[in-house]
Amino acid sequence: MPDALSFLTYRAWTAQVKGLDSFPPELWPQNIALLYYSYHIMVGLGTIFIAIMLVAAFLLWRGKLFSARWMLWILLLALPFPYIANTAGWLTAELGRQPWLVYGLMRTADGYSKMVSAGNAMFTLLGFLGMYTVLSILFLFLVRREIEHGPVAESISQH
Numbered sequence: 001m002p003d004a005l006s007f008l009t010y011r012a013w014t015a016q017v018k019g020l021d022s023f024p025p026e027l028w029p030q031n032i033a034l035l036y037y038s039y040h041i042m043v044g045l046g047t048i049f050i051a052i053m054l055v056a057a058f059l060l061w062r063g064k065l066f067s068a069r070w071m072l073w074i075l076l077l078a079l080p081f082p083y084i085a086n087t088a089g090w091l092t093a094e095l096g097r098q099p100w101l102v103y104g105l106m107r108t109a110d111g112y113s114k115m116v117s118a119g120n121a122m123f124t125l126l127g128f129l130g131m132y133t134v135l136s137i138l139f140l141f142l143v144r145r146e147i148e149h150g151p152v153a154e155s156i157s158q159h
């Protein structure tokens with residue numbers, strides 16, 4: 001799409017966006033493949049979400065959404081993908097700023113504490129993994145309970 005990347009990056013349609021080949025390889029992010037695919041997964045999913053919402057909003061406007069089972073299935077099955085897009089977006093931001101912690105001033109390799117060992121960091125990471133696993137299971141359990149509970153019946157008006 002002509003000019004779109006210029007606007008996305010610099011909020012100006014005619015700004016020049018430099019490619020990786022304008023920088024020496026020691027200033028490149030280390031994992032370009034993962035960065036490339038994370039970004040494409042995020043934007044691809046984002047585009048699909050927009051399309052789904054447009055169709056769903058159209059059906060809602062025509063009063064057909066709640067009886068269009070195929071669309072309800074698509075909406076239900078779309079549930080996990082915003083989480084994936086979110087994670088891919090975060091990967092994009094973190095991988096894309098490598099090798100800098102502070103752009104042009106401090107490299108990531110110079111930014112870690114010499115007082116914290118790799119083992120310590122791994123221990124904390126595993127602790128967070130454990131905590132998030134417990135929270136995820138709790139989340140699924142609560143969502144399931146909410147679904148089994150069903151929607152609240154609308155009160156029938158008396159007049």
Ligand code: HEM
Pocket residue numbers: 008042043044045046047049082083085086087088089090091092093094096
């Ligand atoms: C239509 C497509 C999309 C485009 C063009 C787009 C564009 C971008 C760009 C350029 C970045 C990097 C920003 C930076 O660090 O400079 C980014 C980051 C991010 N995106 Fe997307 N995105 C799209 C869809 C989505 C969707 C659908 C989600 C989630 C549901 C998402 C979640 C994120 C997150 C969490 C970040 C990281 C933000 C941060 O850590 O600062 N994006 N996106």
